[in-house]
Amino acid sequence: MSSGAEVVVAALERAGVEVAFGLPGVHNLALWSALRESSIRLVGVRHEQAAAYAADGYARATGKLGVAIVTTGPGAANTLGAVGEAWASRSPILVIATDIPSVLRRPDDYRGVLHETDGQPAMFAPVTKAVHVAHAAGVVEQAAEAAIHAALTAPTRPVYLEIATDLLATQVPSVDDLPGGLDRPATMPVDAPDLSPALRALDGARRPLIWAGGGARDAAGAVHALAEALAAPVLTTYGAAGLLGPGHPLAVGLPPHVEAAGRLWDEADVVVAVGSDLDGVQTQNFAQPQPETLIAIGLEAPTNYHVDVFLAGDAAVAGELAAALPPRTGAARDLAAVRADACAALDATALRFLDAIRFALPADGNLVVDMCIPGYWLAGFHTPATPRRLQVPLGWGTLGYAFPAALGTALAGTGPTVSISGDGGFLFAAGELATMAQEQLPLTAVIVDDGGYGMLRYDQVRAGVETYGVDLHTPDFEALAASFGVWSETVFGLDDDFGEALARHIESGQPSVLVAKTPEPLVPPPNTSPNWYRKR
Template sequence: MAASGGRTGGGRLADALCELEVDRVFGLPGVHNLPAWNALSERAIRLFGVRHEQSAAFAADGYARATGRLGVALVTTGPGAANTLAAVGEAQASASPVLVIATDVPSTLRTPGVVRGVLHETSDQQAMFAPVTKAAFTVEDPDDIARVVRRAGRVARRPQSGPVYVGIPADFLTAPAADPLPADVTEVIHRVDVADLLQARELLSTARRPLIWAGGGALRAGAGEPLGALAECLAAPIVTTYAARGIVPPDHPCRAPNPVHTPEVGALWDEADVVLAVGTDFDGMMTQNWRMPKPPTLISINIDPVDGAKNYVPDVQLTGDAREVTEQLALGMPRRQGLRELSRRLADIETRVRRRIRREEPQAAEFLSALAETLPDEAVLVSDMCVAGYWIGGFYRVTAPRKLAYPMGWGTLGFGFPASLGVAAGAGRAVCVTGDGGFLYGVGELATAMQEKLPITVVVVDDGGYGMLRYDQTRAGLPHEGVDLVTPDFVGLAKSFGVHADRVDGFGRAFRRRLREFTRSDEPNLLVVGAEMAPPLNTSPRWYRD
């Protein structure tokens, strides 16, 4: 006879999530995981039912990026678990703390080393997740569910954060489970080597042209304030990666315009004699596949010294929390002259970059201006992999940390709309910009948005196919193959879900008027824009470094 209430494995799972302060879970029910749904519904946890398991993991990722908290996806066995893999890979590449909980086939029906043909059975479900997770666990006994889930959640959130998989045999959810033992919390403490700290301080204080390169680890650690103060002290420009957009306010005197892929901003890197890299691994997308030369002197602050040195080997490595180490580094740093001159130069660079955009792609300039003028202050902008999204990732002025979710970790098409579900569930107003191709990956989530009454505005930039790939073929002198697509009547499609929708052409007055109206609504809506833009300089076909 099955146990009831909190004494079952499902109850212990729910209790463990509550201990981890989880209040939102995204998932899709299946025959194997229904007991977990029942147990979670009895706790102060809101369940968001999506229409595809990939969307559950994307939504958990969006929630984590917007809130900084643990995002949780609950899916079923076999194909349900496998459907999350692309989204989990994006979370891994972007260091999002996501916990994927999947059921596995009942332990009573499994024979070790044999695939018997049980419904949804795979030979090794945990192994599927190994390449795309920070860690993976399979529960071996119902009494261990709470312990394993608590540990997995802590591992996912611990810097460097990332996705973690937990597999639970389906029969464990209804089996009796003992009271869990108290949480065994182990804190990892990094103490910076004093000699290295003094060396870094000396190098920065005597540098002629210092530069600060801020990555996603700096943003996740909340290092913006000390980093901005250190930059002012050094009169050093701050260049940010995609993941660090918004780490300092747009009006900060040391904030360099985005992105470093423009020659005007890239010159700041080329001139620097000392670079302080905070919470970054210098990935290929930011460095134009490492065509950017290693600076004469590189100081790295990173929680993971291997990650901080895998692409450009630092001259000084400071291992620890980005905020704490930056604060220590700033202590006693002499204030240098030149802040006003630097601020004037950065303003001039921004002016030249904006002139370049207006000259090369006027529609992009109008698009970026419209977003800046119309989006509410509280909105989180979520971008997909599309030409409009690349313009946002490179050139949109992000006003604060966690106000932009951009999938340039793994570069996962179809991220934008389902990630918006999690953003809206956790942070309120979400504005998703996606292409017509990427939107169709998760169009069924219009039903989720409507059912949950989520405040999401979806902007579909419809250029009739895969605009980036069309550009690649045109540039190479090739015929268009596979890139010009038949697209539906998006307005009619959205209305069939009960979602308010409209269509405009271009990014002029009609677009601004509609966008302002739609982003003030408390319910989901969709705005289709007929427009085609050339890609910006931060896309690989247009990288300027040879």
């Protein structure tokens, strides 16, 4: 027999979990104690929302399970905004929360126990794939195993696991004590799809186009093969950035919100969507016209557009389709003119900023951006060397994502990490400077300080109204970082001085803050909704 906490931790270890994020509370300390004796690195954050964001950042960077451990009631509730972002972005994270002691819980009766919530699991139902609850000793291990399995089974989304606090310190049955062992959920095999309808639809296609989403980011070879077989340009969503790399001749490297790239969609006679649900953010709220023929490859069929042919399976099916295609004659479309047309219309400050990032960030660097104008520039116009190196919170669109999520990304072991936040968004989680310093993370937090909510300010100025609610009283960020013992520096503007400073910070390998003062208003790019060229 083992304690409930030991059983849960053992299940996490069997699943290969290496890092977990959390905040201790009176109800979950037994879990912290068990983790201290395990192989899992437990990182204490300063707010529960940051724990879930960090788990999401880790999951996006690695494709592995991200874990957030929080306490009962307000602790669990504090994660919901971050869990919603992970849900909309399909991140495999597991939130483990406690409930009040099982001996004090009465069904359908609120008793006023410390941190008690009437129906705590119900809060998570709208933003999770599954909810698993253990309020009795005999189901702790079963619930933990089922929750982990659900989180890691494609199509992935967050999962919530709740355990009554007294069961964490109580001896509970483990796998060896259960009659017949543990009944682990099985993964149902997916039958190979029939490719013939797709092959018929592609036969004679003159202007095919591939649209690759986040579900394709671990299938670069398959998408590459299909693009080559079709001689088709590849548009990638934010979640699939870097799928073909910045130098690939078939990578468009532009968002579909740019008219030059959008014309590729309009002119295509067959669109092959791989691992994408064709969501509103990417399609300018579905203003992109219905393709003449739409083939979709994925675990779930898109519902926002009529699909003519659906191939059920993961993105590797794209490679099978490529292998089945007959040899294609004709040269691939030259995309250089498309890129030149788009870049000619970009704001000069944006272009200098993008150049500075390319100069400073090594190929193995990770960018985690926020809901801010520089973040939108990078989301649309920065192509990383490989997938999973650019994170954008445009699943749900949660301001304040970048810095706490970057804590998890920095622990992924995939290279140096840079977060890009505005002065407003950074303050959502400024307390995580303590986490950054305590854990000595290889993370540079960039704060672009324009004195307010620049995107909202732009909207108001564009509408011709007096600005209100958008100008902020902000701290001396350099001094704030220094107070946590974090190396910090301030530069003015977003061009060469910024790029050179960022390169120094990344090269140092230590936690740091780089503040970029931008007194002139920044202009959002065309992939930001006020500037979408398609209107409904």
